[in-house]
Structure formats: structure tokens, C-alpha cells
Amino acid sequence: MAIDVYINFNGNCREAVEFYADVFGTEKPQFMTFKDAPPNPEYPLPEEANDLIMHTRLMINGSTVMFSDVFPGSPFIQGNNISLTVVHEDQATIQSYFNKLKEGGKVGMELQETFWSKCYGSVRDQYGVEWQLSQGTGAE
DSSP states (O other): OOEEEEEEESSOHHHHHHHHHHHHTOOOOOOEEGGGSOOOTTSOOOGGGTTSEEEEEEEETTEEEEEEEOOTTSOOOTTSOEEEEEEESOHHHHHHHHHHHHTTSEEEEEEEOOSSOSSEEEEEOTTSOEEEEEESSOOO
16 A cells, blocks of 8 residues: 655646656646536535646656645645545545544544545644545545
8 A cells, every 4th residue: 555645736737737747757647627526516616616627646656646726715835735645445444544643633524435435534633744545446
């Protein structure tokens, strides 16, 4: 099990990822925008989010690096825009990691089923490190 890096951008994710793909000579990235995600009537998508990048990734020297734009209205501080992502097949393991990381920390999103994972959540631990935990083989 690897720990992947997830980097957020403030509206310029596509530009940055295309730059990194060129720098590191990777395959052309595939982009998923927020409007590409299944709609949720409880949370209508604001117009300014439509073309922002929800998810993409590159393989850089054998490591998965994932990227997205922050959702409109979400805080963005350049330099604090990196999180670590743990993807594991076992839901009980994900639950255990999450419960331990949230002690003294702050939950960003409780563990729950999403369209990309049967069990996903995010938490900032007591040391200020952002973690994403996801059951499955990784976002495709």
C-alpha cells in the first residue's frame, strides 16, 4: 500500500498538470471536471465550478500524484495545498486509520460512501497534516 500525494490548486489545475506532464514526460492526463460528476440535487453545482478540475493524476517516476482545483468558496492557501492519500481495500482498516487520525484533529468529511469509493473521508490530524482515506484501488 502506497501513500499518494494530492495537490490542490485555485482554478489553475489544468494548466499546472499539463505543465507537470510535459516536465516529467508522462502520458497526457485525463481530467474530470466538477460538472462531470454525478449531480446531487441536495448540492446543486454553482456555475463557477463547472469547468474546474475535480480530479486528475499523473504517474511521476513510479509515484501517483493526484490533483484538483478547490471547490469555489473553499479555503486555499498556497503552500498548504497538499494532502496525503491512503487507499486501502479493507474498510475496517480505513475506519481504524480515520478514527486514530481524528483524535485531536478536525474532520473535513466523515467516512461515507461516494461515487468513487465505498468508504471515503478526510481529516486534518493534530499536527495539521491533511489526510484523505479511501477504500478501493484508487480514483480512476
